[in-house]
Amino acid sequence: MNPSILIVKDLWKSYGQTDAVQGLNFEISKGVFFGLLGPNGAGKTTTINILSGLIEPTRGSVLIDEFDLFSRPMEAKAKLGLVPQNFALYPTLCARDNLVFFGRIYGLKGRRLEERISCVLDIVELADRANQTVATFSNGMKRRLNIAAGLLHEPEILILDEPTVGVDTQSRNAILESIRSLNQSGVTVLYTTHYIEEAQRLCDRVAIMDQGKIIALDSPARLIGDLGKGMIRVEFSAGIDDTLLDQMKPIGLVRVVDDQKRRIHIETDHVDQASKEFLELMKRWDGLLKTLDISGPNLETVFIHLTGKNLRD
Numbered sequence: 001m002n003p004s005i006l007i008v009k010d011l012w013k014s015y016g017q018t019d020a021v022q023g024l025n026f027e028i029s030k031g032v033f034f035g036l037l038g039p040n041g042a043g044k045t046t047t048i049n050i051l052s053g054l055i056e057p058t059r060g061s062v063l064i065d066e067f068d069l070f071s072r073p074m075e076a077k078a079k080l081g082l083v084p085q086n087f088a089l090y091p092t093l094c095a096r097d098n099l100v101f102f103g104r105i106y107g108l109k110g111r112r113l114e115e116r117i118s119c120v121l122d123i124v125e126l127a128d129r130a131n132q133t134v135a136t137f138s139n140g141m142k143r144r145l146n147i148a149a150g151l152l153h154e155p156e157i158l159i160l161d162e163p164t165v166g167v168d169t170q171s172r173n174a175i176l177e178s179i180r181s182l183n184q185s186g187v188t189v190l191y192t193t194h195y196i197e198e199a200q201r202l203c204d205r206v207a208i209m210d211q212g213k214i215i216a217l218d219s220p221a222r223l224i225g226d227l228g229k230g231m232i233r234v235e236f237s238a239g240i241d242d243t244l245l246d247q248m249k250p251i252g253l254v255r256v257v258d259d260q261k262r263r264i265h266i267e268t269d270h271v272d273q274a275s276k277e278f279l280e281l282m283k284r285w286d287g288l289l290k291t292l293d294i295s296g297p298n299l300e301t302v303f304i305h306l307t308g309k310n311l312r313d
């Protein structure tokens with residue numbers, strides 16, 4: 001395996017009573033496409049902001065390519081590029097002038113800066129929009145410019161916080177494709193998302209995060225193989241009673257998801273058989289079934305299996 005470019009040990013961050021990050025430990029090998037997957041409030045942005053040197057942890061250590069982020073911040077930060085969750089762009093400036101501004105922050109100037117600007121505009125496919133004011137950009141274009149800014153100084157590890165939120169499918173695919181080809185050219189990628197399919201499709205390794213902790217970390221295939229279950233997710237038109245709950249128990253592991261007993265999950269290793277049995281049972285409860293979602297093992301069912309809740313709730 002390649003050497004690690006990022007080593008995180010016992011990372012904690014508290015905001016008053018809120019423990020946003022609670023003892024993270026993980027390493028990322030050079031060249032890996034690494035995903036931090038978790039629901040709203042899991043602590044993804046807090047983690048990314050600590051790793052990028054934007055906020056200080058309550059305790060813990062971060063090594064970036066063997067430089068300690070807190071005692072050698074200049075060397076460590078030079079290795080990483082950050083693409084933040086919120087746009088860090090000047091709307092009144094054109095794309096190129098935004099990049100000039102960010103390039104200077106990274107200490108780039110003159111010919112070198114011009115070259116890097118052309119290069120990153122090509123990567124995110126905005127070369128033909130270089131002189132257009134950012135205020136006129138779509139969300140997808142702003143996202144891409146945000147990524148370009150994070151790439152100016154040729155970082156070895158690119159850290160992106162929810163790079164595809166709020167953009168249409170086409171832009172999303174373009175963004176993911178440019179991140180993927182950067183990764184293929186050797187850049188290590190750490191990105192956060194709450195889109196399961198994205199993480200499953202793109203990542204070599206995924207850390208599933210919930211309530212400030214990493215609750216599972218492996219390749220998507222291993223996570224799904226070890227922890228994935230088939231899942232029947234049901235919404236009823238009214239709260240159900242214990243008789244029905246008892247009748248469902250032979251089908252699989254039944255979990256009531258809400259207080260009104262209108263939503264349940266049934267976990268099973270044999271989703272086809274279980275679905276048949278469930279539908280057979282529902283024939284006896286006319287009109288009760290409102291929505292039904294049946295899925296085989298995937299990263300989302302891994303998350304539900306581990307936490308008892310949906311990623312998107």
Ligand SMILES: Nc1ncnc2c1ncn2[C@@H]1O[C@H](COP(=O)(O)OP(=O)(O)OP(=O)(O)O)[C@@H](O)[C@H]1O
Pocket residue numbers: 015018019020038039040041042043044045046047085194
């Ligand atoms: N500056 C802050 N002050 C107080 N609490 C904060 C602050 N920043 C984050 N938190 C809290 O820390 C927890 C983790 O937040 P964080 O933004 O890291 O989550 P996230 O996984 O990025 O969520 P999202 O998917 O919504 O972006 C939340 O409970 C949040 O309310």
Ligand SMILES: [Mg+2]
Pocket residue numbers: 044045046085161162
């Ligand atoms: Mg966030």
